[in-house]
Amino acid sequence: MSQSAKITAALGQLSLTHHDFAGISPEDLRAHWRALIKQAHPDRPENRDTPNAAAAINAAYDVLRIAVAKRHEKDPVMARYDRASIAPPWQPDKYAKNHRIYVESYRDVNFIKKRIWELSNQSDEIYTIDAFGKTSFEGRTRVYGSQAVFDEMAKAMLIWNANGSNPQLTRAILVSSAKDRHALYLIHADGKSLANNPIPLRYSPNAASPYDDKTFLSQLPTILDHIRDILAGRGAAVSA
Secondary structure, three states: OOHHHHHHHHHHHHHHHOOOOOOOOHHHHHHHHHHHHHHOOOOOHHHOOOOOHHHHHHHHHHHHHHHHHHHHHHOHHHHOOOOOOOOOOOOOOOOOOOOOOOOOOOOOHHHHHHHHHHHOOOOOOEEEEEEEOOOOEEEEEEEEOOHHHHHHHHHHHHHHHHOOOOOOOOOEEEEEEOOEEEEEEEEEEOOEEOOOOOEEEEOOOOOOOHHHOHHHHHHHHHHHHHHHHHHOOOOOOOOO
16 A cells, blocks of 8 residues: 555544544544644655645545534533633643543543542542653653552553554553652553552652653663563562
8 A cells, every 4th residue: 555545544544433523632633634744744755656645634634623623612511621610520630721531431531530530439649650662751641549540550551652643652651659759660561560569660859750860761671671571580580
């Protein structure tokens, strides 16, 4: 299949999958459009034989954009939290402006927040969930949760990170509590759940987050390699 055909098929699938637009927001649609238009840029060598692909994508986006906008304007349920001055009880981010749940699955970050809050018996403890790829952190969200739902946190993050507008490979899931944000817990690594026995890790107290600790970032892949070998029975225990 040519690059142009792949792009056209992807855009067509977007329209087909969300023909009633129940599961997609204007922001989601724009993210899909940006990803597709980047693939179709005429300056890319693989697009030299399809110079009009970008124009076709822009035309299709204009049609879908209007339809999505109209659908959400008419739906009072979808707009409910957009107009709310007070965040719903499952929303830990006080500066968040969009509280909509577009689709009840872990592909929707607000559904993740609501579901984890419910499963943790409406906990008021804030956890940050971080997804780590090959060499860097690739996704982050915050939820009200508890250690009892670490496994569900990992499951939710894996699904969300793999199904966004820019899908990412997730090698590890780490969580931290707002009570001690420098204490990380590894709850999933290389396809294995560690939620019942999370592995404690720490990053520099001088860093605002693990994203900002370059030493920790550079060492984490090696730490994960060691943990993988230990779980497979190929290595001795190491302290992180």
